[in-house]
Amino acid sequence: MKFVDEFRDPAAARALVKSITELAGDDEFKFMEVCGGHTHTIYRHGIEHLLPANIELVHGPGCPVCVIPMGRIDDAMWLAEQPDVIFTTFGDMMRVPGSRGSLLDAKARGADVRFVYSPLDSVKIAIDNPDQHVVFFAVGFETTVPSTAVTLMRAKALGLTNFSVFSNHVTIVPPMKAILESPDLRLSGFLGPGHVSTVVGTHPYRFVPEVYGKPVVVAGFEPLDILQSVYMLLEQHRDGRCEVENQYARVVRPEGNVAALKLMGQTFQLRPHFEWRGLGFISQSALRVHDDFADFDAEVRFSMPGVRVADPKACQCGEVLKGAIKPWECKVFGTACTPETPIGTCMVSPEGACAAYYNFGRLHRETAQMVGQGAVGQGAGV
Amino acid sequence: MTSERLTPSASQVPDPEDRTRLRVEEFRKRRPRLIDEVVTMAHGAGGKSSAALVDHVFVEAFRNPLLEQLGDGALLRLPSGERLVFSTDSFVVQPIDFPGGTIGDLAINGTVNDLAVSGAVPQWISVAFVLEEGFPIDRLRQLAADMRAAADAAGVQIVTGDTKVVPHGSADGLYITTAGVGVVPADRELSPAAVRPGDRLIVSGTIADHGMAVMLARGNLAIEADIESDTAPVNGLVEALLAAAPSTRWMRDATRGGLGTVCNELAQTVGLGVVIDEGLLPIDPTVLGCCDMLGIDPIYVANEGKFVAVVAAEEAEAAVAALRGLPGGAQAAVIGEVIAEPAGIVAMRTPFGGTRIVDMLVGDPLPRIC
Numbered sequence: 001m002k003f004v005d006e007f008r009d010p011a012a013a014r015a016l017v018k019s020i021t022e023l024a025g026d027d028e029f030k031f032m033e034v035c036g037g038h039t040h041t042i043y044r045h046g047i048e049h050l051l052p053a054n055i056e057l058v059h060g061p062g063c064p065v066c067v068i069p070m071g072r073i074d075d076a077m078w079l080a081e082q083p084d085v086i087f088t089t090f091g092d093m094m095r096v097p098g099s100r101g102s103l104l105d106a107k108a109r110g111a112d113v114r115f116v117y118s119p120l121d122s123v124k125i126a127i128d129n130p131d132q133h134v135v136f137f138a139v140g141f142e143t144t145v146p147s148t149a150v151t152l153m154r155a156k157a158l159g160l161t162n163f164s165v166f167s168n169h170v171t172i173v174p175p176m177k178a179i180l181e182s183p184d185l186r187l188s189g190f191l192g193p194g195h196v197s198t199v200v201g202t203h204p205y206r207f208v209p210e211v212y213g214k215p216v217v218v219a220g221f222e223p224l225d226i227l228q229s230v231y232m233l234l235e236q237h238r239d240g241r242c243e244v245e246n247q248y249a250r251v252v253r254p255e256g257n258v259a260a261l262k263l264m265g266q267t268f269q270l271r272p273h274f275e276w277r278g279l280g281f282i283s284q285s286a287l288r289v290h291d292d293f294a295d296f297d298a299e300v301r302f303s304m305p306g307v308r309v310a311d312p313k314a315c316q317c318g319e320v321l322k323g324a325i326k327p328w329e330c331k332v333f334g335t336a337c338t339p340e341t342p343i344g345t346c347m348v349s350p351e352g353a354c355a356a357y358y359n360f361g362r363l364h365r366e367t368a369q370m371v372g373q374g375a376v377g378q379g380a381g382v
Numbered sequence: 383m384t385s386e387r388l389t390p391s392a393s394q395v396p397d398p399e400d401r402t403r404l405r406v407e408e409f410r411k412r413r414p415r416l417i418d419e420v421v422t423m424a425h426g427a428g429g430k431s432s433a434a435l436v437d438h439v440f441v442e443a444f445r446n447p448l449l450e451q452l453g454d455g456a457l458l459r460l461p462s463g464e465r466l467v468f469s470t471d472s473f474v475v476q477p478i479d480f481p482g483g484t485i486g487d488l489a490i491n492g493t494v495n496d497l498a499v500s501g502a503v504p505q506w507i508s509v510a511f512v513l514e515e516g517f518p519i520d521r522l523r524q525l526a527a528d529m530r531a532a533a534d535a536a537g538v539q540i541v542t543g544d545t546k547v548v549p550h551g552s553a554d555g556l557y558i559t560t561a562g563v564g565v566v567p568a569d570r571e572l573s574p575a576a577v578r579p580g581d582r583l584i585v586s587g588t589i590a591d592h593g594m595a596v597m598l599a600r601g602n603l604a605i606e607a608d609i610e611s612d613t614a615p616v617n618g619l620v621e622a623l624l625a626a627a628p629s630t631r632w633m634r635d636a637t638r639g640g641l642g643t644v645c646n647e648l649a650q651t652v653g654l655g656v657v658i659d660e661g662l663l664p665i666d667p668t669v670l671g672c673c674d675m676l677g678i679d680p681i682y683v684a685n686e687g688k689f690v691a692v693v694a695a696e697e698a699e700a701a702v703a704a705l706r707g708l709p710g711g712a713q714a715a716v717i718g719e720v721i722a723e724p725a726g727i728v729a730m731r732t733p734f735g736g737t738r739i740v741d742m743l744v745g746d747p748l749p750r751i752c
Contacts, residue, residue, distance in 0.1 A: 008733060013734050046735075046736020046738045050735060105422070107422075117604075121602070223734050333402060333406070334402065334409060340414075341415075360739050362727075363724065363727075363739060367723065368736075368738075371721075372732070
């Protein structure tokens with residue numbers, strides 16, 4: 001892989017870790033990676049144990065699957081179980097538990113649930129099945145909104161009458177604000193979301209240093225991106241600076257993707273409020289289908305139950321999403337709640353902090369370091 | 383650390399994170415629960431759900447000592463003292479033709495390989511067809527020719543069979559079930575009990591080719607790449623390996639669930655740890671690129687002509703050299719080793735210098751792959 005090797009170079013990593021260790025000195029730092037993609041990279045490449053122990057990475061709310069509340073999953077299942085409905089979704093959402101099981105269970109019971117890689121695939125399914133109504137379960141932050149927007153435009157241009165979108169799109173800034181307002185979390189800065197920023201740019205995060213006095217570095221998703229971003233945050237601390245910096249400049253422009261933003265404005269509008277799992281209702285934090293596209297809005301076309309369902313008592317996803325506890329501190333982690341039998345969303349998505357820790361990270365720090373520094377034949381870990 | 387196993391119970395450990403880890407490990411060792419009311423695709427994916435279904439429904443009903451070994455094949459001892467391995471497998475791959483193979487050669491190679499990695503020399507194969515009304519005879523004839531060619535290549539005979547037809551709509555084209563019998567040479571002894579820390583893990587060639595070839599052949603991803611299935615018999619490679627490394631303790635073909643699943647089965651069977659060095663894994667760059675794009679870990683993608691072997695460290699080099707000298711073994715490599723701790727866990731050393739766990743796969747990213 002010519003395109004990724006340069007971002008996974010072990011020699012560069014060692015040099016960066018050395019610089020980070022020197023720069024951090026004896027001070028304690030707590031940086032939140034907002035995006036679930038970062039959480040995944042951190043565990044997938046064992047970055048947690050490469051960093052010195054006085055730098056803690058706190059996992060944030062930027063996992064789109066994780067933040068969808070249970071009531072919305074129930075609505076999705078209700079839609080999927082309507083006669084003559086083909087319900088289409090990204091694969092991740094299939095296993096998220098609602099109060100009556102998951103979409104996978106609905107499928108096993110006979111509902112026509114199909115997973116798609118692109119919302120445009122749903123349009124194709126609608127064209128191929130004119131006698132059925134196709135619903136696309138739209139989830140995600142600003143990263144995935146443009147593709148749903150393009151899909152809505154396409155559906156309208158084609159004059160489809162059997163296609164609609166169940167929008168659960170959310171926006172990144174409001175939950176960041178909610179976390180900054182939370183009194184029980186003392187952060188030293190943010191690794192800003194890379195994918196979201198390709199769309200929204202870096203300007204929306206200015207309030208973080210300006211109002212809350214915390215530095216932000218928008219970070220890429222390769223392991224070296226993460227390390228370099230941590231280094232840049234430490235540099236800001238050393239220099240007494242507090243600003244929004246862009247480590248992911250090879251992809252993210254300060255103004256974002258203007259064309260995508262315009263398209264989003266035409267196809268979606270802000271909801272007055274939206275429920276987030278664990279974070280509760282946050283005002284102006286989510287998008288519904290624009291009035292101009294009401295014919296393609298599943299919430300207009302169907303009378304969904306729309307019942308608010310409380311999370312299971314044992315589940316502490318909310319605390320995990322806010323960074324208030326680590327995945328392993330949840331009482332049901334790895335016993336009652338596992339990737340096979342998840343209770344909460346954080347154990348479902350590969351970007352969820354619990355799933356990432358369970359699948360990749362369950363190693364003692366010293367064991368991980370010993371294995372990581374060894375080589376076959378050196379008897380590592382024996 | 384000494385080679386003696388450290389197994390404190392969770393409540394004795396002072397660090398809360400370590401305590402959670404131990405509790406999770408204890409929990410993972412429990413018999414998997416079957417909580418579903420209906421069969422889901424996950425029950426066919428080869429992961430924990432499959433294990434739960436087999437354990438609670440089939441083993442429960444059929445229980446006997448031969449079955450309970452739950453290997454790729456059953457090891458049977460004849461009154462004469464000779465040993466046979468008996469194995470069976472069904473094939474439902476979609477599409478039935480894909481770059482590098484068809485459901486026909488897959489059905490033969492799958493059973494041949496199960497016999498071979500169990501230590502047997504594959505000899506006789508049975509074939510059963512479930513055909514959907516309307517299936518073109520010409521296509522069936524071609525698939526039969528593929529099966530004959532695969533059997534000849536593996537040196538086995540197709541000696542018995544069965545045919546059933548179901549109404550249009552009751553099956554998806556055709557399904558094939560094969561069973562096979564192989565003879566275990568008298569002096570051959572494979573034993574997971576002999577696996578010890580320091581033993582090397584060898585893989586017989588590049589991984590993830592079959593799964594990605596089938597996935598791309600379905601044509602619903604906007605990706606075009608030149609990837610061929612690796613479907614092939616491995617019995618020739620197995621014989622070469624066993625000749626070069628008589629110490630060979632354990633073998634598995636890394637089919638459904640891929641290398642990651644096989645290594646987890648190893649770690650759990652022998653109660654030791656396994657370290658894989660990600661940088662040593664033979665993966666075709668195109669396959670790796672597609673996996674990266676789709677967010678799929680190649681370590682969980684199915685192979686149909688590759689196996690993993692555990693051999694003594696001092697014979698690892700000779701084993702790899704023997705495999706590399708044969709067709710289908712050119713990319714064979716040592717990919718890791720067995721370690722004492724962490725017991726029961728597969729750890730991956732990343733080229734980046736980090737470490738992570740490789741767990742059993744949950745859910746099925748690629749259904750109907752074989």
